[in-house]
Amino acid sequence: MLRFDYLALTRGPLVYATGLVDGYKVDEALRIPDAPPEQWLSESMTPTGIPQLELQPLGRPALRYEPYFLADGRSDGSWRLTWLSLAPATDGTTQ
Numbered sequence: 001m002l003r004f005d006y007l008a009l010t011r012g013p014l015v016y017a018t019g020l021v022d023g024y025k026v027d028e029a030l031r032i033p034d035a036p037p038e039q040w041l042s043e044s045m046t047p048t049g050i051p052q053l054e055l056q057p058l059g060r061p062a063l064r065y066e067p068y069f070l071a072d073g074r075s076d077g078s079w080r081l082t083w084l085s086l087a088p089a090t091d092g093t094t095q
Helices: 068-074
Strands: 014-017 041-045 051-055 063-067
Touching: 014 068, 063 068
Parallel strands: none
Antiparallel strands: 014 063, 041 051, 051 063
16 A cells, blocks of 8 residues: 655644745655754744744755745745655665
8 A cells, every 4th residue: 555644734723835846856755854843943933923944854845834825925826835745765665
């Protein structure tokens, strides 16, 4: 049986999204460290008081997330990624 795992970030009632990931292809997947989220996910505030999350995946630059309702200015045709696929773990289980 093939199983796909995905990662989405939420905090309270907010759903977070990121813009297009440079170099990301549909058949690629994120790898996250085998550690508690506090070690690979951080929160900060913008000068205007808007909460942002930063995800530090393995093998690629950090990804900055902002609340979905603000992502990419909400204009038609803009990309907002909320679910990113996770790479399978090397031991055969999913990550």
